[in-house]
Amino acid sequence: GNSVTQMEGPVTLSEEAFLTINCTYTATGYPSLFWYVQYPGEGLQLLLKATKADDKGSNKGFEATYRKETTSFHLEKGSVQVSDSAVYFCALSVSQAAGNKLTFGGGTRVLVKP
């Protein structure tokens, strides 16, 4: 079956620090990979995605590269801000005739202190 493993939080860091959240996956077929973010009091928002090997997704200063050889999709940001405090979820989807359901990791809470 499909599964996603991401590092447990919480991750606490200072403003302008470098952030990495590790994500590895197991999938049948060729998955698309995603990072979703949930800010306090809000719903899940798509942060970035990559649909094939070696693709790099990027948005709001965050980046993640689809690494098929290591089955990974690690999220990085070079200089975090307090506003990046949120829960981050790695996810995958394998296209199926019945639709595109997502398989999520457990989420990583990130707290950025000023």
Added chain:
Amino acid sequence: EAGVTQFPSHSVIEKGQTVTLRCDPISGHDNLYWYRRVMGKEIKFLLHFVKESKQDESGMPNNRFLAERTGGTYSTLKVQPAELEDSGVYFCASSQGKSWDREGYTFGSGTRLTVV
């Protein structure tokens, strides 16, 4: 454009009671999904509607859960009777078409259900 709306935002009920969660998708979105996050663990798929039809309900945990989508518009998820392990956050999402790799999902803010 209004987003995906979920009601209520929070619900606290006693074990054995019934609770109904509601999701209003974005107008015109045929696909509607329910997910839940229990005990701070991973978010898990529950089911997928295409218009009013259940396309995939493989994630529904047991027959205490009943989902409906009347007329292919809003959807309800009823839990009857609720158990302690049902506590968690229930998310709804909608999308237009099957080409969602381009369009993506839009998630609601979720309903936090607490069963005491």
